[in-house]
Amino acid sequence: MVKQAGRSDAKLTEIGARPIPEFDGVHEVWPRGERLTAVRRAAEAYKKRFTTQGQVRAIKSVDIAAAPYPVKYAFHDAVSVPALPLISMINRMIVVQYDDWNGTPRTLVFEPTVPDGSAEAPFYRNLRTLIDRIPGGHLVEKLVLSYYNEPGDVLAQLGLEPGDIDFCTFDHLHVQDPRMILGSSEVIAGETGPRRALFGDAKMLVHSRELATLQSLHPMQWAWYVDGGLGGVAPEKFVTFDGDIELGQGIALLWTPGHTDGNHSLVVNTPDGVWVSSENGISLDNWQPELSRIPGVWKYHEKFGREICPNANTLEDSLDQYDSMIKEKTLADPCKADPRWLQILPSSELAPRKRQWPVVPTYAHGGIEYGEIEADLR
Incomplete structure (x- = not known):
C-alpha cells in the first residue's frame, strides 16, 4: 500500500507550489445553500488574484482515444435516446x-491516459x-x-523526451492504472x-483523498477503478496534496469534489484568459444547459432550476x-470565438460525430493550444 505524503507547506515549496487560501473552509460551510454561495464567492475572489499572476508558457492538447460511454450517465438521466x-x-492529453x-x-x-490500462477497469471489462x-457487436465497437x-x-x-516531464496528473483516477504511467x-x-x-x-500529483480511494475501494466505487493499479509502484512517485494548490504562474489545481472525493480541475491562464478542464461534464452542455440543443438537457435545467447538468x-x-461545477464556471472566461460559451475543456469530451445525433455537443472547443512547447526547458 502506498503511504500518503499529506500536504505540508514544505512539501509544496519543494515542488514550487503553494496553497490557495481563498478556498480555506468553504467546503465545510453549513447549510448547503450557504456553502454554494461561499464556493462561488471564493472562486470570484481567487480569480481576481489568479489572473494577475501571469500566464503559462505554453499549452497544447492532443487526442488519445475515443471511448464508449452510456448516454444515461453523461447528462444525469436527462437524455433518453x-x-x-x-x-x-474523446480522451485528450494536455501538455503544459x-x-x-x-x-x-x-x-x-x-490526462496521459493509456488505453490498455483503462480497459482493465471493471466497468470497461463488463461493457x-x-x-x-450483441449481434454485430464488433460493428458497435467500431462506431x-x-x-x-x-x-x-x-x-x-x-x-x-520522457526526462523532460516533471509532473503528471489526472483530474481523478477513474479507469486509470498508475502502473502504466509510473x-x-x-x-x-x-x-x-x-x-x-x-x-x-x-512525479504524479494526486489529491490525497483520490489516492486513498484507490488504496481502499468501496463497493460503490469498485467498477470505476483499476484494482491493483498501485501494485509495485514506488511511494515516492506520488506527490499528494489536500485542498486547492497553485503550481506556478498561470496554473492551478482546484479541488472539485463530488464526482469523486479527490477530483481536481486544471485551471490555466492564457493570452485568451482563463481555461478550466475536468470531467465533471463531458461537454459544455453540462456546464451551460440553458444553451444546450441536446434533447432533454435544457428541460433538465428548466424543470429543476439547476445551473448545471452533471456527468x-x-x-x-x-x-x-454541483458546487464544484459552479466553482469551475466562475473561474472560466468567455470564449473569444463565441462569448456565449465558457472556456471549459472537458478532459473527456463528447465526440462531435454525426452518427451520434442528436447527442452531439452544441458547441465544442476541440482542443487547446497556446505558445510553443519546448524541449529541455532547464
Whole structure:
C-alpha cells in the first residue's frame, strides 16, 4: 500500500507550489445553500488574484482515444435516446509548460491516459463483454471506439523526451492504472517483465483523498477503478496534496469534489484568459444547459432550476459536484470565438460525430493550444 505524503507547506515549496487560501473552509460551510454561495464567492475572489499572476508558457492538447460511454450517465438521466445507448468521449492529453513559484521552468502532463490500462477497469471489462454478446457487436465497437495516439508518441510529436516531464496528473483516477504511467516493480498480467516509467522520474500529483480511494475501494466505487493499479509502484512517485494548490504562474489545481472525493480541475491562464478542464461534464452542455440543443438537457435545467447538468456515472456527492461545477464556471472566461460559451475543456469530451445525433455537443472547443512547447526547458 502506498503511504500518503499529506500536504505540508514544505512539501509544496519543494515542488514550487503553494496553497490557495481563498478556498480555506468553504467546503465545510453549513447549510448547503450557504456553502454554494461561499464556493462561488471564493472562486470570484481567487480569480481576481489568479489572473494577475501571469500566464503559462505554453499549452497544447492532443487526442488519445475515443471511448464508449452510456448516454444515461453523461447528462444525469436527462437524455433518453433508446436507439443510442452509447456515445463516444474523446480522451485528450494536455501538455503544459510554466514557471513554478521557485522560478523553475516545469512541464506537466495532464490526462496521459493509456488505453490498455483503462480497459482493465471493471466497468470497461463488463461493457466489452456486453458488446461482444450483441449481434454485430464488433460493428458497435467500431462506431464508439477509436485510437489516435499513445501518450509516449505524443511526447515525440512535440519534440519532448520522457526526462523532460516533471509532473503528471489526472483530474481523478477513474479507469486509470498508475502502473502504466509510473512504472511497477511487479510484472503486470500479460507482460513479460516489470514496466518502465512512461515519463522517467516524473512525479504524479494526486489529491490525497483520490489516492486513498484507490488504496481502499468501496463497493460503490469498485467498477470505476483499476484494482491493483498501485501494485509495485514506488511511494515516492506520488506527490499528494489536500485542498486547492497553485503550481506556478498561470496554473492551478482546484479541488472539485463530488464526482469523486479527490477530483481536481486544471485551471490555466492564457493570452485568451482563463481555461478550466475536468470531467465533471463531458461537454459544455453540462456546464451551460440553458444553451444546450441536446434533447432533454435544457428541460433538465428548466424543470429543476439547476445551473448545471452533471456527468453522473458516480454520484459520490451530487451536491458537492454541483458546487464544484459552479466553482469551475466562475473561474472560466468567455470564449473569444463565441462569448456565449465558457472556456471549459472537458478532459473527456463528447465526440462531435454525426452518427451520434442528436447527442452531439452544441458547441465544442476541440482542443487547446497556446505558445510553443519546448524541449529541455532547464
